Amino acid sequence: MKEADKDMAGWRVSPNLALNQQVEARQATGESIVHLGFGEARLPAFPPLVERLVAGAGRNSYGPVAGAQAVREAVAGYFTRRRLPTDASQVVIGPGSKPLLMALNLVVPGDVLLPKPAWNTYAPQAELAGKKAFHVPITAAAGGVPDPVALRETILAARALGRDPRIVIVTLPDNPTGTLAPAKLVREICTIAEQEDLLIISDEIYRDLVHDPSVSVVSPAEFAGPRTVVTTGLSKSLALGGWRIGAARFPAGPWGERIRDGVVSFASEVWSTVAGPMQEVASYAFAEPPEIRAYVEQAAQLHGTVARAVHQILVGAGASCRPPAGGFYVYPDFGPVRSRLALLGVTDSESLQRYLADEHGIVVLAGHLLGDDFGALRFKAATSMLYGSTPVQQLAALEASDPLRVPHISDVLTRLEEAFTKLCA
Structure with a gap:
């Protein structure tokens, strides 16, 4: 291997992007996966923005x-x-x-x-x-x-x-x-x-x-x-x-x-x-015309509602987790139930990520990929990924007075609760 090739040997695709590509490939084969590993807002494009994009096509x-x-x-x-x-x-x-x-x-x-x-x-x-x-x-x-x-x-x-x-x-x-x-x-x-x-x-x-x-x-x-x-x-x-x-x-x-x-x-x-x-x-x-401000506020309310629901599930299962205040992430620490997870072979963030994906079809981003301690039992969950896989589902989540009662969101929250309860039981 040439010296220049050695210098490039450590280059990798960003882990969140690589993970997202892996999940998409698995979903394309029909696997049922709860994807929490990618920080995308996961909402349809706001129509006035699309209109502006078209209007600017001549630039x-x-x-x-x-x-x-x-x-x-x-x-x-x-x-x-x-x-x-x-x-x-x-x-x-x-x-x-x-x-x-x-x-x-x-x-x-x-x-x-x-x-x-x-x-x-x-x-x-x-x-x-x-x-x-x-x-x-x-x-x-x-x-x-x-x-x-x-x-x-x-x-x-x-x-x-x-x-x-x-x-x-x-x-x-x-x-x-x-x-x-x-x-x-x-x-x-x-x-x-x-x-x-x-x-x-x-x-x-x-x-x-x-x-x-x-x-x-x-x-x-x-x-x-x-x-x-x-x-x-x-x-x-x-x-x-x-x-x-x-x-x-x-x-x-x-x-x-x-x-x-x-x-x-x-x-x-x-x-x-x-x-x-x-x-x-x-x-x-x-x-920031009025319609943009209203859309952003509506999206923020959705993000908060779903993030708090996932936070409640994780804390209920035994994790320690700071309450979410903005964006669409939660970052649980399963250290309080470390002894129970060790019985499953889960001893660090990598094995925790792998176990959730293999046994429960839940994909998260392990904490060590974010600079955290490898031995910690922490991961990032992007709750915005729960709004749906199609624009129709995502719009239904955005417009619902209570997003937690939208069937596809309610179903996946139930799946998460069952999985994490079983994980920590």
């Missing part, structure tokens, strides 16, 4: 790399309405937030600090950029933000090893735990970032899907604006994952301008510009 020129003025103004307005005054010059549009995050890794020097667990793309992106990712434990209260004490300890330990941590990534609300870090915790991270000269990347793609009325998102950009980049997109709030529309807000001032210019330079060599029809959609969606 076949390249256009500005950062995005057309109209769409950047719409995104600036979106952030401004969320207590983050923004000028269009601070905004860059990308084909999803994922490539924007990768661009930041390549433009901003230094190693990366992540919550533990975290979305499974953050660490591989850092590694592809030649960085080291340090996983920092989360608090008992919420995920998405590192524990402040552990963060300081990790920074000191990393520097002692000769590493140079310069970036901390937070997720508000969080993927994979479905929780939302409170303002006090966010402020503490901002204080550390100021003291240690860190750039904060705040992934707020789930921001508009908070479904717990007792909490609200407070962005680190409100406390540490000059050192915070905020990313977002339409994949989750408007169920447009396959359309690939993302945006980033850069800090005002020289440092933010340099980072933005670097990202635009990267974009010019990689994706050139976001597809014109998608910019047409984004201009409309980020402007």
Whole structure:
């Protein structure tokens, strides 16, 4: 094997995407699977968005790399309405937030600090950029933000090893735990970032899907604006994952301008510009006319109702699990029933994922794939995958006054309850 081939030997398809492809292949053969392993909003495209897509079909020129003025103004307005005054010059549009995050890794020097667990793309992106990712434990209260004490300890330990941590990534609300870090915790991270000269990347793609009325998102950009980049997109709030529309807000001032210019330079060599029809959609969606706001609110209510139902099932079976507050995830810990699971040969997150799939046809994403401890009995469950396999079923779930009484959702919840009760009995 040549040296270059050895360097590429560790490259793998992202585990959530690989898992989704495996499930689709199994379902195509007629297998009955409860798929909880993929973070897709799993709702039909909102008709006004489709109309905008069609209306933009004639936009076949390249256009500005950062995005057309109209769409950047719409995104600036979106952030401004969320207590983050923004000028269009601070905004860059990308084909999803994922490539924007990768661009930041390549433009901003230094190693990366992540919550533990975290979305499974953050660490591989850092590694592809030649960085080291340090996983920092989360608090008992919420995920998405590192524990402040552990963060300081990790920074000191990393520097002692000769590493140079310069970036901390937070997720508000969080993927994979479905929780939302409170303002006090966010402020503490901002204080550390100021003291240690860190750039904060705040992934707020789930921001508009908070479904717990007792909490609200407070962005680190409100406390540490000059050192915070905020990313977002339409994949989750408007169920447009396959359309690939993302945006980033850069800090005002020289440092933010340099980072933005670097990202635009990267974009010019990689994706050139976001597809014109998608910019047409984004201009409309980020402007948030009343019908968009109503749709997002309706979707958030559905996500919350189903996520809480799954949370109740898991806790009832013996798991420890933080209550979901936003998005469509739960992240149970079956440590409290470890001795019972050991009798089944389940001793770590990998064997737990495998046992659920083989014995119960329930597919989840094991915690170690998210940077968690391999020996922990934790996994991510994407509850949005329960809304149905067809647009008709998904629309019925969205429009129901009580989604839990929709037959196809009720049936799968019953199946989950029976499976987890049997697992932990």
